[in-house]
Amino acid sequence: xxxxxxxxxxxxxxxxxxxxxxxxxxxxxxxxxxxxxxxxxxxxxxxxxxxxxxxxxxxxxxxxxxxxxxxxxxxxxxxxxxxxxxxxxxxxxxxxxxxxxxxxxxxxxxxxxxxxxxxxxxxxxxxxxxxxxxxxxxxxxxxxxxxxxxxxxxxxxxxxxxxxxxxxxxxxxxxxxxxxxxxxxxxxxxxxxxxxxxxxxxxxxxxxxxxxxxxxxxxxxxxxxxxxxxxxxxxxxxxxxxxxxxxxxxxxxxxxxxxxxxxxxxxxxxxxxxxxxxxxxxxxxxxxxxxxxxxxxxxxxxxxxxxxxxx
Amino acid sequence: xxxxxxxxxxxxxxxxxxxxxxxxxxxxxxxxxxxxxxxxxxxxxxxxxxxxxxxxxxxxxxxxxxxxxxxxxxxxxxxxxxxxxxxxxxxxxxxxxxxxxxxxxxxxxxxxxxxxxxxxxxxxxxxxxxxxxxxxxxxxxxxxxxxxxxxxxxxxxxxxxxxxxxxxxxxxxxxxxxxxxxxxxxxxxxxxxxxxxxxxxxxxxxxxxxxxxxxxxxxxxxxxxxxxxxxxxxxxxxxxxxxxxxxxxxxxxxxxxxxxxxxxxxxxxxxxxxxxxxxxxxxxxxxxxxxxxxxxxxxxxxxxxxxxxxx
Amino acid sequence: xxxxxxxxxxxxxxxxxxxxxxxxxxxxxxxxxxxxxxxxxxxxxxxxxxxxxxxxxxxxxxxxxxxxxxxxxxxxxxxxxxxxxxxxxxxxxxxxxxxxxxxxxxxxxxxxxxxxxxxxxxxxxxxxxxxxxxxxxxxxxxxxxxxxxxxxxxxxxxxxxxxxxxxxxxxxxxxxxxxxxxxxxxxxxxxxxxxxxxxxxxxxxxxxxxxxxxxxxxxxxxxxxxxxxxxxxxxxxxxxxxxxxxxxxxxxxxxxxxxxxxxxxxxxxxxxxxxxxxxxxxxxxxxxxxxxxxxxxxxxxxxxxxxxxxx
Numbered sequence: 001x002x003x004x005x006x007x008x009x010x011x012x013x014x015x016x017x018x019x020x021x022x023x024x025x026x027x028x029x030x031x032x033x034x035x036x037x038x039x040x041x042x043x044x045x046x047x048x049x050x051x052x053x054x055x056x057x058x059x060x061x062x063x064x065x066x067x068x069x070x071x072x073x074x075x076x077x078x079x080x081x082x083x084x085x086x087x088x089x090x091x092x093x094x095x096x097x098x099x100x101x102x103x104x105x106x107x108x109x110x111x112x113x114x115x116x117x118x119x120x121x122x123x124x125x126x127x128x129x130x131x132x133x134x135x136x137x138x139x140x141x142x143x144x145x146x147x148x149x150x151x152x153x154x155x156x157x158x159x160x161x162x163x164x165x166x167x168x169x170x171x172x173x174x175x176x177x178x179x180x181x182x183x184x185x186x187x188x189x190x191x192x193x194x195x196x197x198x199x200x201x202x203x204x205x206x207x208x209x210x211x212x213x214x215x216x217x218x219x220x221x222x223x224x225x226x227x228x229x230x231x232x233x234x235x236x237x238x239x240x241x242x243x244x245x246x247x248x249x250x251x252x253x254x255x256x257x258x259x260x261x262x263x264x265x266x267x268x269x270x271x272x273x274x275x276x277x278x279x280x281x282x283x284x285x286x287x288x289x290x291x292x293x294x295x296x297x298x299x300x301x302x303x304x305x306x307x308x309x310x311x
Numbered sequence: 312x313x314x315x316x317x318x319x320x321x322x323x324x325x326x327x328x329x330x331x332x333x334x335x336x337x338x339x340x341x342x343x344x345x346x347x348x349x350x351x352x353x354x355x356x357x358x359x360x361x362x363x364x365x366x367x368x369x370x371x372x373x374x375x376x377x378x379x380x381x382x383x384x385x386x387x388x389x390x391x392x393x394x395x396x397x398x399x400x401x402x403x404x405x406x407x408x409x410x411x412x413x414x415x416x417x418x419x420x421x422x423x424x425x426x427x428x429x430x431x432x433x434x435x436x437x438x439x440x441x442x443x444x445x446x447x448x449x450x451x452x453x454x455x456x457x458x459x460x461x462x463x464x465x466x467x468x469x470x471x472x473x474x475x476x477x478x479x480x481x482x483x484x485x486x487x488x489x490x491x492x493x494x495x496x497x498x499x500x501x502x503x504x505x506x507x508x509x510x511x512x513x514x515x516x517x518x519x520x521x522x523x524x525x526x527x528x529x530x531x532x533x534x535x536x537x538x539x540x541x542x543x544x545x546x547x548x549x550x551x552x553x554x555x556x557x558x559x560x561x562x563x564x565x566x567x568x569x570x571x572x573x574x575x576x577x578x579x580x581x582x583x584x585x586x587x588x589x590x591x592x593x594x595x596x597x598x599x600x601x602x603x604x605x606x607x608x609x610x611x612x613x614x615x616x617x618x619x620x621x622x
Numbered sequence: 623x624x625x626x627x628x629x630x631x632x633x634x635x636x637x638x639x640x641x642x643x644x645x646x647x648x649x650x651x652x653x654x655x656x657x658x659x660x661x662x663x664x665x666x667x668x669x670x671x672x673x674x675x676x677x678x679x680x681x682x683x684x685x686x687x688x689x690x691x692x693x694x695x696x697x698x699x700x701x702x703x704x705x706x707x708x709x710x711x712x713x714x715x716x717x718x719x720x721x722x723x724x725x726x727x728x729x730x731x732x733x734x735x736x737x738x739x740x741x742x743x744x745x746x747x748x749x750x751x752x753x754x755x756x757x758x759x760x761x762x763x764x765x766x767x768x769x770x771x772x773x774x775x776x777x778x779x780x781x782x783x784x785x786x787x788x789x790x791x792x793x794x795x796x797x798x799x800x801x802x803x804x805x806x807x808x809x810x811x812x813x814x815x816x817x818x819x820x821x822x823x824x825x826x827x828x829x830x831x832x833x834x835x836x837x838x839x840x841x842x843x844x845x846x847x848x849x850x851x852x853x854x855x856x857x858x859x860x861x862x863x864x865x866x867x868x869x870x871x872x873x874x875x876x877x878x879x880x881x882x883x884x885x886x887x888x889x890x891x892x893x894x895x896x897x898x899x900x901x902x903x904x905x906x907x908x909x910x911x912x913x914x915x916x917x918x919x920x921x922x923x924x925x926x927x928x929x930x931x932x933x
Contacts, residue, residue: 037353042659044687046680054385055405058357061383062409065355072683074676074697075385086891094677094890097913098684268405269397291408348664365696366716369668372694373720376666386696579716580708602719 001025004306007116009125011134011174019141019174023151026142026299028311030292033066035310039302040069046099047073048115049126050106055268055290056126056135060103063297072099089118096121101305104128122304130166135300136267137170139293140226146292147263147285148223153180157218160186160228160248160273162193167267168228169197176205184218185211188244191230213247219258225250227266227286229273250274255281265289312336315617318427320436322445322485330452330485334462337453337610339622341603344377346621350613351380357410358384359426360437361417366579366601367437367446371414374608383410400429407432412616415439433615441477446611447578448481450604451537457603458574458596459534464491468529471497471539471559471584473504478578479539480508487516495529496522499555502541524558530569536561538577538597540584561585566592576600623647626928629738631747633756633796641763641796645773648764648921650933652914655688657932661924662691668721669695670737671748672728677890677912678748678757682725685919694721711740718743723927726750744926752788757922758889759792761915762848768914769885769907770845775802779840782808782850782870782895784815789889790850791819798827806840807833810866813852835869841880847872849888849908851895872896877903887911 001021007013014022029036045064049057052075061071088111096102096119103124104112109131116123127133144151156175158168162185172193175181183201185193192211201207212218219225230248232241250264255278266274266286278284302309312332318324325333340347356375360368363386372382399422407413407430414435415423420442427434438444455462467486469479473496483504486492494512496504503522512518523529530536541559543552561575566589577585577597589595613620623643629635636644651658667686671679674697683693710733718724718741726734727748734747734754749755766773778797780790784807794815797803805823807815814833823829834840841847852870854863872886877900888896888908900906924931 042688042690044684058383058385058406058409062355065381065383066353068353070687071383072680072687072693074680085893090890090892093909094912095680097916098680268401270401271396287404290405294408369694369696369717369720373666376692376694377664379664382694579712581712582707598715601716605719 001303002306003303005122006304007119007123008134008300008304009113009116009123010132011137011170013134016177019138022138022299022303023142023145023296025303025309026138026292026296027145029298030142030146030295033295033298036067036298036302038068039307039309040064040067040305043067043069043101043305043307044099045069045071045073045301046095046102046121047071047075047126048095048102048104049073049075050077050104050111052076053105053127056105059290059293060124060126060135060297060301063294063301066294067298067301069301088114092118101301124300124304127166130164133166133170135293135297136167137174138296138300139289140167140171140265140267141174142292142296143265143285143289144224144263147288148261151175151178154223155182155184155218155221156224156226157184157186157215157222158226158228159215159250161191161230162187162228163191164231165228168226169194171226172197172201176201176207182208183210184222185209186213186215186218186248187211188213188230188248215247215250215254219254222258222262225258225262225264227264227270227274229269229271248273250278252277252281255283258283312614313617314614316433317615318430318434319445319611319615320424320427320434321443322448322481324445327488330449333449333610333614334453334456334607336614336620337449337603337607338456340609341453341457341606344606344609347378347609347613349379350618350620351375351378351616354378354380354412354616354618355410356380356382356384356612357406357413357432358382358386358437359406359413359415360384360386361388361415361422363387364416364438367416370601370604371437371446371608371612374605374612377605378609378612380612399425403429412612435611435615438477441475443481444477445481446604446608447478448485449607449611450600451478451482451576451578452485453603453607454576454596454600455535455574458599459572462486462489465534466493466495466529466532467535467537468495468497468526468533469537469539470526470561472502472541473498473539474502475542476539479537480505482537483508483512487512487518493519494521495533496520497524497526497529497559498522499524499541499559526558526561526565530565533569533573536569536573536575538575538581538585540580540582559584561589563588563592566594569594623925624928625925627744628926629741629745630756630922630926631735631738631745632754633759633792635756638799641760644760644921644925645764645767645918647925647931648760648914648918649767651920652764652768652917655917655920658689658920658924660690661929661931662686662689662927665689665691665723665927665929666721667691667693667695667923668717668724668743669693669697669748670717670724670726671695671697672699672726672733674698675727675749678727681912681915682748682757682919682923685916685923688916689920689923691923710736714740723923746922746926749788752786754792755788756792757915757919758789759796760918760922761911762789762793762887762889763796764914764918765887765907765911766846766885769910770883773797773800776845777804777806777840777843778846778848779806779808779837779844780848780850781837781872783813783852784809784850785813786853787850790848791816793848794819794823798823798829804830805832806844807831808835808837808840808870809833810835810852810870837869837872837876841876844880844884847880847884847886849886849892849896851891851893870895872900874899874903877905880905
């Protein structure tokens with residue numbers, strides 16, 4: 001794997017081999033973080049958050065600090081110079097001198113790709129509008145690798161809002177590149193996966209896909225249940241929302257018939273789509289998933305900086 | 312003293328022995344900060360400020376940086392994920408992985424206690440609503456220890472708003488646990504100490520308490536004068552405010568008859584309740600008090616992290 | 623050069639000799655940053671930004687981090703304690719204990735000078751209203767030194783808003799202190815340099831000054847072209863703005879007849895006063911200029927802290 005100087009804007013910027021090697025490094029970092037404690041000594045991460053995202057920002061900052069590096073940046077656009085009418089290209093050509101690697105969150109789709117064109121430092125996409133959020137996908141994959149031991153021949157159910165969910169689209173497309181995947185797509189009819197994405201899965205990747213509106217249809221056979229939030233404002237009327245939402249809320253009862261080895265994940269924040277008493281179930285791993293996010297970001301930062309690693 | 316892994320939400324979470332040992336450590340750090348310069352190398356402090364408080368936040372950050380540690384966090388709720396409807400418990404279960412110790416400021420009383428229940432990292436209360444602010448109390452105690460040499464057999468006057476003042480309540484209750492305390496409570500009738508707190512002082516701690524509305528009644532005999540701000544909006548009408556406020560403003564004239572060893576403290580920010588020319592008086596120590604806040608926070612961070620100390 | 627413990631509020635706080643030595647140090651840092659990587663180990667920079675300025679703040683932060691130091695502070699007034707009615711003097715007397723050197727940005731002219739009176743730590747002015755921005759001037763000078771090899775006997779054109787431009791005034795006055803300067807002042811009649819400043823140039827410094835509204839008048843002979851933004855709201859009416867602004871927009875065509883050694887600078891952010899295709903011209907150095915800002919700030923921080931340097 002040689003990712004030195006590379007940008008990560010879309011998970012497809014990495015080959016499956018590169019993804020796998022990056023995940024291996026992430027797992028090593030999880031298992032023995034102490035030996036990486038000075039890997040990024042003297043390096044600076046710039047966090048350019050044009051919209052707030054505490055979770056993503058602090059996960060990156062924690063990753064860099066745990067590598068012995070330093071952090072500077074801003075956490076919302078109000079304190080950036082965009083308000084003075086400066087173009088993003090100009091901003092990046094200044095800020096890339098202040099840091100060795102940049103992570104950018106931006107409300108506009110494509111902004112990190114544009115930034116990457118002008119930056120001499122590697123740019124990592126920390127989420128651009130409804131578009132991409134590649135480090136969330138890497139986090140999901142590392143969690144799979146750790147808790148299921150593999151990323152192949154898996155039966156995966158995605159449940160909730162499959163129409164607008166950025167993290168779901170990104171994960172679905174990435175998992176499709178690994179062998180032997182079978183997907184169950186569980187959503188209200190209004191929030192089904194976009195047609196073009198479904199076509200892509202079927203035609204380009206030849207993944208087996210089953211659409212349903214009942215978790216019960218697949219709960220006994222799946223290896224991974226990936227829950228997402230259904231936002232009330234996606235529905236046309238209150239009546240419909242109330243009628244449908246219960247089908248997509250995970251409870252202890254619904255989870256009962258699943259395999260012991262099932263993994264329940266959620267990109268968080270959770271609102272009410274997973275009942276709180278599910279948290280105690282050993283199959284519920286969404287908080288451990290958030291923890292894995294730090295390790296895969298440590299691996300990614302080291303990789304794009306090309307720092308010498310102790311292993 | 313073994314505070315490793317402990318939370319500090321309320322000063323009463325610490326025994327008098329633990330308080331005393333922590334203050335001893337704070338004083339050592341004040342006297343010889345250089346030997347502690349790497350005590351927290353590789354450790355991360357998370358600053359979760361759900362409402363702004365520059366002074367408290369920067370005091371904690373300075374403490375951690377002076378110990379060789381690192382800091383991440385947010386400085387107001389707008390950049391936190393609370394706005395997406397996530398529960399505080401969920402937020403904490405994610406953030407506790409990003410840092411080794413957390414300090415939380417929150418407008419809602421009890422929020423840090425709730426956070427402590429879910430956090431695997433020690434939680435330090437950085438102020439919750441009108442409730443508690445234990446590190447301010449520790450700061451006050453360390454200042455007493457340094458400038459008076461002891462925390463026992465002291466005559467202490469509290470002056471100003473004794474009804475709403477969070478720092479005053481916390482300090483009064485904590486001082487009451489040390490032997491031989493006598494209190495003078497100086498306030499307008501409308502801003503007297505709450506009845507239940509006075510009862511507690513008299514019955515539980517058997518402290519001698521005198522209520523008055525005149526600083527002149529006790530100025531010659533006290534060891535400590537603890538000033539607080541009277542906020543105009545506490546008064547029912549302007550006329551009453553104007554009439555009363557002068558009684559609770561400290562001037563050079565009022566201070567003149569006091570002992571040379573008197574200590575004048577104030578939790579800051581000061582608005583107009585201490586006249587500016589009092590600052591030059593050697594008995595005025597409120598800026599030194601702010602300085603002591605860094606050292607006691609250094610001691611506290613080391614204690615709850617359980618790091619190995621060079622002394 | 624001994625700047626230890628000194629404040630920098632106005633470029634005139636430094637003698638020409640001190641300026642020159644500081645620039646020499648900045649150039650050394652640019653040429654060999656690695657040897658300064660631990661120069662400020664254990665030191666803390668406090669960034670007190672009472673109004674947002676991403677560029678200036680991050681440039682300082684990058685400088686301090688590259689010296690092995692640490693940073694704390696705030697990036698806008700909303701999270702400072704000014705909102706509680708505290709005086710700036712009081713705030714500074716607390717914050718100067720939290721850091722070893724302070725940089726302050728403030729919307730009010732004179733605020734950093736006031737802060738310097740109360741601070742035990744050196745205060746660097748990071749821009750106060752329309753008044754001073756000395757580290758921008760130092761950045762400009764370091765860029766001249768690097769790309770032109772000298773700061774004397776130069777023909778310098780300033781183009782754009784010369785009436786309100788803080789950075790222009792500061793640079794003009796500072797360049798005037800070096801020998802053999804000749805200035806061309808190019809602006810719309812409404813945005814000419816203030817009368818008192820022109821008088822000062824002519825009488826105090828005996829600089830040769832030519833005012834014009836045409837860049838064409840001097841483009842072939844100048845060594846430095848310093849562009850600034852013309853803000854639309856400075857004009858009395860839209861018609862006049864449209865008529866005049868084209869005269870003050872730099873294009874490839876206008877630049878064509880200039881010397882090969884010409885340096886085009888701009889304090890940034892640029893809006894539209896330099897056309898984007900000029901960026902490719904090797905004489906356009908405004909992004910390199912921003913980069914130099916980090917090195918001169920590194921030099922300045924080391925100088926006022928009085929740290930031992932490896933050279």
